[in-house]
Amino acid sequence: MLLIKCPWCGERAETEFSYGGEAGITRPRDPDALSDAEWADYLFNRTNPRGAHEELWNHAHGCRRWFGAERDTVSYVIARTYKLGS
Amino acid sequence: MSDARTRVEVLAEIGHINLRGDPGRGAFREIAERVLGQPLPITPNTVSEGGHRVCWLGPDEWSVVTAAGDAGVLLEQLQTALAGEHAAVNDLSGGLAVVRISGADSRRLFARGCTLDFHPDKFVPGSCAQAGLAKASVLFIHTGGRDVFDLVVRRSFLDYMVRWLRHAGAELDIEFH
Amino acid sequence: MKYSALNLVRNALTGNRNWTPAWRSPEPAREYDVVIVGGGGHGLATAYYLAKEHGIRRVAVLEKGWIGGGNTGRNTTIVRSNYLWTEASLLYEKSMQLWEGLSQDLNYNVMFSQRGVYNLGHTLQDMRDIERRVSANRLNGIDAEVVTAAQLKTAIPYLDTSPDARYPILGASLQRRAGVARHDAVAWGFARAADSLGVDIIEQCEVTAIRTEQGGVSAVETTRGTIRAGKVGVVVAGNASVLASMAGLRLPVESHPLQAFVSEPLKPVLDTVVMSNAVHGYVSQSDKGELVIGAGIDAYLGYGQRGSFPTIEHTMEAIITLFPIFSRVRMLRLWGGIVDVCPDACPIISKTPVAGLYFNCGWGTGGFKATPGSGWTFAHTIAQDRPHELNAPFDLERFTTGALIDEHGAAAVAH
Amino acid sequence: MQINRLSQGGRIDRSKPLGFRFNGKRYQGFAGDTLASALLANGVLLVSRSFKLHRPRGIVAAGSDEPNAIVQVGSGASTIPNLRATEVELYDGLKARSTKGWPGLRFDIAALNDRFSPLLGAGFYYKTFMRPKAFWKHYERFIRASAGFGAAPQRTDPDRYEHCNAHCDVLVAGAGPAGLMAALVAARSGARVIVADEQNEFGGALLSASATIDGQPAPDWVATVVAELSGYEDVTVLPRSTVFGYHDHNFLTLAERCTDHIGERVQGVRQRLWRVRAKQVVLAQGAFERPLVFCNNDRPGVMTASAVSTYIRRYAVCPGKRAVVFTNNDSAYETALDLRASGATVIVIDSRSGGAGALGAAVRKEGITVLAAHVVTDVTGRRKVAGVRVAQWSGDVTARVENTIRIDCDLLAVSGGWSPAVHLHSHSGGKNVWEESLHCFVPGETAQACVSAGSGNGKWALDACLRDGRDAGAAVASRCGFEAAEVPLPSASDTAVNEMQPLWRVPAVKDPDRCPKQFVDYQNDTSVADIRLAVREGYRNVEHVKRYTALGFGTDQGKLGNINGMAILAECLDEDIKDVGTTTFRPAYTPVTFGVGAGENVGELLDPVRKTAIHEWHEQHGAPFEVVGQWHRPWYFPRGDEDLHAAVARECLATRNSVGIMDASTLGKIDAQGPDVVEFLERIYTHNVGKMKVGRCAYGIMLGEDGMVMDDGVMARLAENRFYLTTTTGGAAPVLAWLETWLQTEWPELEVYLTSLTETYSTIAVAGPNSRRVLQNAGCSIDLERESFPFMSVRSANLAGIPVQLFRVSFSGELAFEVNIDSRYAEQMWRLLMQAGQEFDITPYGTETMHVLRAEKGFVIVGQDTDGSVTPVDLGMNWMLSKDKDYLGKRSLARKDCLREDRKQLVGLLSEDGKTVLPEGTQLVDDTGAPIPVPMCGHVTSSYFSACLGHPIALALVAGGRARRDETTFAAMQDGTRVPVRIVSSVFYDAKGERQNV
Ligand SMILES: Cc1cc2nc3c(=O)[nH]c(=O)nc-3n(C[C@H](O)[C@H](O)[C@H](O)COP(=O)(O)OP(=O)(O)OC[C@H]3O[C@@H](n4cnc5c(N)ncnc54)[C@H](O)[C@@H]3O)c2cc1C
């Protein structure tokens, strides 16, 4: 069970959080301008790397804030967590 | 082990006002503190005690715990005073129940179902924390009294929570009220 | 050497010293017509059917570790074909038909045991979904029936069918032809059969790069040197995205930990497979006697072949809920795999924008049952450079057109 | 008669004799015994049969590495399968049985398997039972019949289990000398410490050691340390607690056995799961002694030397009178001395040409014969050891040997050297490295915050273990930020030892493929020949060999046999063992019950049952409940002996003709406010939110980004910048989370606050032509007439003096009001309304009637009429899709597949016979004669008998259905019949919607 540091509440057990997948996937400003393939890339394709991964977590049972984390998908070590936009 | 029996009781007549706003913007914090007559706790997971008990829930969210009878007035005061700010005030009293757990075994009881560290050096008077307890989400409040804790539970989970406490506390020295 | 009772006796008399390797360990050749990346069940089956059905024998299977060491060697072995949508049903049913003759075809006993699979329903909506799926299955020629709680009580005596259970069991779907198979034997059996048709199975050979020339695939770089290839079929399950990125592709796939565990071996107590979506657990008993139990998927990405313990606790709760007698049974060993999850819980068996490069992935929590069918259709896709009608709906295009095949309901709990 | 019990010594309490039964026979032991020591005391050597060959087996070890003595303890609901006799603490009245052998342990028919063992080599089953094809199921039944060891209980577990979360600076796994020293240093440094040992007593090897520490017997030193540790407030001392898993981020799981040692039906928690988050971990698991591999080395009476010493010193049991000790290292010489001191005759066979060092001299001084450069090649005797065959040996494994000596004996103590227990280190992701000088794997690089110490770290001598433990304790204490306490090293008596010489496989008289079985893994009958066969057949990777031969697959997980197996494999492959490597260690270190994993969360506590504020009333009025997620909702309210159908028909008619009342409190409710709330909701919902007037309501749907309908509900605009959103019951939590996600991660610039009100307000729906009058009767403070309170609007009001929010919305198609009220007053309000409605025979109804009423109106239920693959266009809701703005999912609706004309669309169905209520889920086909696979054109999503209309109705999703109005299609019934159905509008009742608008 991972130990995740909420940027506000500090270290809490994994079960207090929900996972939000890859960070940094921004919604296209003008979806209509996109081809179906580009839209599909936004919708479905993911980097899914083996190694360092920027991802989103939500402190669901706590302060309900979303925040970012850099976690290694092989060792599961979390290098850092950070408030979004920081 | 336990120097006093641990008591579990459901408190009646508690009011809860949920307050949202950005303490770093506009006059929100100032107004809120003026109306409440006490500081808003800005440090995560802390409580400010005064006329009310104000618990930090998030960087822009607090729970004002007060007597049920005062909640209505407080709600109006806050809403009126904050009318010009980006803020939200809701009276959640109807949806929340408070279970008071006091006594030496309380921390052990929590440890059965919660991953927080309740060591007396860690969860000190003036602390609060939202967390999972067994399969419900709750707010733990250290009331400041020695080993006296309030557990704020959503009302539809109350029945479950009490059952769970009875079960988890079966080996401990606990009386239920 | 042919496997038979007679040969078993003959060899026993000579100290079992004349058995020959099930598959050779050749040095990689410089070039193959087709290189299959990934020596799991699907990769080995693909190679076998390429050789057997399409006469392509200059084929290599490259495996970075030991064959069958990926999800093939760590799954809970449930085989069934009662999926909801016609596209999926027909694909899995093709597989089911291949399973039914697989031991004989491969001359390797994969112990395919058609002991039936029950999918329990605990809510009215569960029962609607069951009715819908069973109805569809029958029209697709797949054996399926709706079973009542009363029937379950007699069929599975230790199942808790009491009406005051936290999630009372209202009924179930049953596929009698479904069951379990011996996972390792599937990899080994396909390897042996492919090898005997000339396929080179090369272990400890990790593909580290995919080379292209003029928009088409030309070779793979491996830890054992460069291997040229006319065509490359990638079947690496949880590592699909890693391989895709080598070819500059992005996939709608995420890799998650999925765990399973076995109990200590017990005297026979459960002679079928029981799965429940609502309480989220499933269990069968192996021929050796262990209860084989699958847990849920962990939410986060994970290539670690291990997951979180709370997921296991949750599964134990579920198993005890279904079978209160298993509370005193003990978990012997717990492990994890890396499952490649697609947004619609259906696989990808597809050509790619790179000519001569094919991908087979996205089987997520449930691809073991598809092993023969997956290999069979993938072999066809590679050999003919176009999908077979069975796997045409499962191409990458569907994510662009939106023609997803949503099997979340029927894929049920992770399996 | 405890024939093997020594007259003195041991840690047993002779004043407490305990009676027990094994295989029905009565025996006696003492408090402090394990079942194994008590059996040995009574001279019971044969305790089990092996898994495949059913060979007679005895106790080999004294701890968790025991592969043979797998017993069933207790009976009835509290029986426990597969316990190791070596770990079962004896209690009075204990009943145990062997788990193999039919009809009995002594005479076991399946022992015939042993005769055919050449046929039953590794993987034989893959090679046969294939023809005739249809026969596999019969073969399988036969194979399965011989499966397993113990049996699961046949009744529900009566015991309780619990969880306990704990935090500490330092967790110490194992309380031998190394672990105790580490714990002591950490505790004295001020750290929060948890120290756990799987055994009933702390001390590890010291409990059976002859050594002294600081001049006192080792166990006395242990007692002093334990007493000190127990005195610290922040030290938790956990005996009988196995650290069974070391997971990510220094999370470890411990299983504490609280009552198993007391008896069968004991009050209290049986087992406790400790979920420990440790800052630092000390792994002091000790080491396992390896057996030696020679012919018939599995005969009852062959034991590891350290086990023999343990039985003698700790349990005062000497398992034999005429012993042979066979070793390749010095430690077994201690056993020779122990045997001697117990009065047994002893001969030592040492494979090393040089023999032992100082201990050798001590042994010789006792007059014990030592044969150096000799090996035991074979054992005689079947159900127990009768003697050994011994050969001279030059040190070459490949050489054939000649047996020169035969020694009669009743006990053979073997030692093949030691393997550190690196299990937890491996769980944590740490590497193991082959230590050439020690001939074993030791913990290498760590992956988490831990250190290994003691024998588990390759230290054999006691003083070295103590030092290693002390250093580990100091290291972890300072890593936790404490100043490490200076703890003087106790002085330990210990003897210098000579190097062990590897002996992985003892050469036999015949070649290894033909000689009598040389067992490597006892439990699964894996022999040297099996490993050789596997390699011959191409299963060369250590993992393949494991799976092909079942080496290490047993309930001991290879604790005893694995390293020998790896070394033998290395020999076959002609590789170095360090290149062959080990198989993966995985939790559980020793097996743990599912019960302890689940803890409290079983039965009614499996998942919270959520109850509405009016639940009690429903219960009192006899409503059965429908399980909807965690909620229990009243399903229907039977009167007298009405069944579901009768009750629902009555409830429907009452509502349509007069008035009904229902508890809709489970709907999700969200307060959304802020300057940007309109902009925000525009992006979420498909309709034009900004056009809504204050005081008005609208039906809204939200889509996933894939364009599929995700949730729906009514929203009300309470003020310019304030909305009250409702969601489906199941959507309450996910929708709030979905909205928050967009706000926080994508549009943080939008100033909106969302607050869940689901629990705060209860919702009571009053529906039917008389609903207005009911509210008026109840004393409503506002005018309820259409003009001032039109359909689809919201008002604050007082009802019977209680403030409420009134919504004029309708999910039944009737004139209806939804009363939203502070949950504290909800039940009171419900009663008031019941009273106010008395004159109209107000009828409470449940979810089923609600479903029928809404289906008559063609209203969909998300999750029933949709399944995640349905767009709003499919539902005929185009009118709700704004063209003027972007919203989530909009772009997806323009994809090719979403534009298909033949997508499945929502329609109504009428059975042409006017009678058949189609089962929900039934598939629809157009061609009744089509061969399999029959093309399906849709399926039934909702279906009821409509009492108001007097015939069945159904909703369905049908391919291109909207264009097929009045066509006939067929419902494919389970019995194979095809029921003709007519495709009609999905609105069956009051198509113009006049009734709700009065
Ligand atoms: C715990 C668990 C339980 C499951 N239960 C079931 C079940 O009950 N029923 C069911 O139908 N399915 C189940 N599944 C899913 C099923 O196991 C998989 O879908 C299926 O086995 C996938 O087979 P595969 O051959 O595609 O993948 P794998 O067997 O994973 O093979 C892929 C191979 O590719 C190799 N590889 C990766 N990268 C490279 C590279 N760069 N170069 C060379 N080789 C590489 C890997 O080493 C691996 O051997 C389960 C999965 C898990 C993890």
Ligand SMILES: NC(=O)c1ccc[n+]([C@@H]2O[C@H](COP(=O)([O-])OP(=O)(O)OC[C@H]3O[C@@H](n4cnc5c(N)ncnc54)[C@H](O)[C@@H]3O)[C@@H](O)[C@H]2O)c1
């Ligand atoms: N003469 C030799 O060659 C030789 C070889 C090995 C060991 N020894 C002796 O053995 C002793 C070793 O001391 P030590 O402290 O390293 O080990 P130890 O064997 O004395 O103690 C280890 C303890 O850890 C416990 N344990 C193991 N795994 C556990 C788990 N997962 N959870 C809970 N408990 C667990 C065991 O029950 C045991 O009590 C020394 O006295 C040493 O001299 C001698």
Ligand SMILES: Cc1cc2nc3c(=O)[nH]c(=O)nc-3n(C[C@H](O)[C@H](O)[C@H](O)COP(=O)(O)O)c2cc1C
């Ligand atoms: C169907 C099935 C049954 C298994 N039965 C056993 C078993 O009886 N004993 C055992 O030790 N492991 C058993 N395993 C687990 C394997 O030992 C191993 O953990 C798994 O294949 C994953 O590999 P790894 O742990 O080496 O990573 C079984 C695995 C599967 C898939």
Ligand SMILES: [Zn+2]
């Ligand atoms: Zn937080």
